[in-house]
Amino acid sequence: MSELPACVRLTHPAENYPVLEIDHASCRAKVALHGAHVMEWTPAGHDPVLYLSPKTGLKEGKAIRGGIPVCWPWFGPHPTDSSKPAHGFARARFWKLVDCQDEGASVELRFTLKSDEHTRALWPHEFEAIVEIRLGAELHVSLTSHNTGTGPFVETAALHTYLTISHVDAIEIAGLGGSTFLEKAGGLNVPGDQAGPVRIVGEVDRVYASTADTVLTDDDKRTIHIHKHGSGSTVVWNPGPEKAASLGDLPAGDYPHFVCIEAANTPGAEVTVPPGGHHVLRTRITVARS
């Protein structure tokens, strides 16, 4: 990638840690090369849509707390080896920026990550993963995983979107009514059936078996639509007070001010990608003032 458009500036908020700052007529945004990670997206005329912890570390190998972590090729703990990083390695590696264009109505970025010695030690498969990000009045993020090896691989994944909200008590999430879920809060696995909109009370760590889009209504302030594609599960997560206190990279009072709604394929909705094949997981986020 040689030249960046005028609206994109390369910054280094920490040593050896490049972050692209976008200042465009349609939005302001920040995207880290680490994890191909959208850290900020503020469409023109709106407040920031994504939550980013002011205590997040910016260091290779450490996931950013907030924005949109790309969790791949596994979601949650590794299925058989708990010494491997939670939510896979994609969010903890530097990706290569291969394209960045001002398209007029939006700015488009494309990142790649290919299998190497480090990834093979964690996951014995050949791949090329591509993250495409379109930043404008809408935010599009897609993860395409190409199988470049000779055998199939099985993946789970999430676009782990942290949405900033006025307060957990003031929101409801529509679109998941009628779905079954598994509540993982407190380390338990309690099945449930969702009736009506989701409300956040205490720790919520639910995996919904749902392909539906969701709509977050935040008080009388705004609604955020989370559209998705290639996703058999939706995760809704808020750590609640106790779990939040155990997370070293989150300020004490911040947990009520975000909720994660994640386009995902979790264990139980794994995707098998044949050799030469690929899978696309995509989310599109739009925001409107109520």
Ligand SMILES: O=P(O)(O)OC[C@H]1O[C@@H](O)[C@H](O)[C@@H](O)[C@@H]1O
């Ligand atoms: O702290 P991490 O690894 O970023 O994960 C945060 C949360 O991510 C959610 O997607 C999981 O469902 C939770 O179980 C997990 O606690």
